[in-house]
Amino acid sequence: MFAQVPGPIGIFDSGYGGLTIFDKIRKRMPAYDYIYLGDNARTPYGPRSFDVVYQFTRQAVERLFEEGCQLIILACNTASAKALRTIQQQDLPRWDADRRVLGVIRPTVEVLGELSRTRHIGILGTTGTISSQSYTLEIEKLFPDMTVTSEACPMWVPLVENNEYDSPGADYFIRKHLDHILAADPQIDTLVLGCTHYPLLWDKIKQFIPQHIHVLAQGEYVAASLENYLMRHPEMEARLTKGSQSRFMTTESEEKFAEAASLFLQDPVEVSQITIEG
Structure with a gap:
């Protein structure tokens, strides 16, 4: 063909x-x-x-x-x-x-075993990625002892696509989802940026989470x-x-x-x- x-x-x-x-x-x-x-x-x-x-x-x-x-x-x-x-x-x-x-999901999941000490993982992604449970299922296969909490962040991609990711207005939407996922599981020590747009939000994300939490960008x-x-x-x-x-x-x-x-x-x-x- x-x-x-x-x-x-x-x-x-x-x-x-x-x-x-x-x-x-x-x-x-x-x-x-x-x-x-x-x-x-x-x-x-x-x-x-x-x-x-x-x-x-x-x-x-x-x-x-x-x-x-x-x-x-x-x-x-x-x-x-x-x-x-x-x-x-x-x-x-x-x-x-x-x-x-x-x-890109499997290569990302494979490194979690080396990064997380608490074995509590947070997944940040689009509505589609989160609803598919692809990360959760892949983590369960490789690391059945891990606890996974997921958070859909539907506004994060538009913020990046419209070049608003570094604006003061982005703070609300970024902080909202970070607060929500960390409240759902305070033991999370590794956050996976499960969308390729999210690394552009890196600096903002780091502002709103405790220093001990590892943020995993996929590239x-x-x-x-x-x-x-x-x-x-x-x-x-x-x-x-x-x-x-x-x-x-x-x-x-x-x-x-x-x-x-x-x-x-x-x-x-x-x-x-x-x-x-x-």
Whole structure:
């Protein structure tokens, strides 16, 4: 169905947040080629149903495969929670059994065993990620002794997407959810930022929590996990091109994406607008 030639690593997100994952991956593995696709025209994915998130994610993955990607990271917690398993089990065997689509939830959960002493974990995420219980189920599989408390933060992504994340008005919404989750379980010592937008709220979050609480942003852990994956799968590593080139695609305005991307990456980017169809 797709051309069998070496190609780049694809990174997909519903919007800009996945750039926090892309940034860490590219810094850790700068030799590879990358294509980043943001479905900004249809963001946010968080409140959408499982079926819609799956449909949108499948369309994006198929487009990245058409662009030559051999391996795709769903740098979106909602897509990882609601679409990854179905794509892996149903779509990949039909498209190309040798290509891979990986998510961000498992690599994040794997590091919790080293970080938490109280074994009480807090998950902050979109409504979609929290309602899917993907983090809770994954933690139960790997660390059945852990207690998990989750908190949906529906206003946090809009704050980031609208460049209001550092404004005084953001304080109310950030503090509200932090107070709520810590009141629900005062023994929490590790908070997982279960959305790729949330690292931009890092400074605000740290203001409103006790100093002993570890805040886990996903980028470095996902990057380390991907590097390890390629070491363990040399057959996939051989299918990836290495020209240190990065391309960016968006389903919305090129100008708007470039402006937002410069906030996430601290670098100007060139981006092309595309249309995704099922």
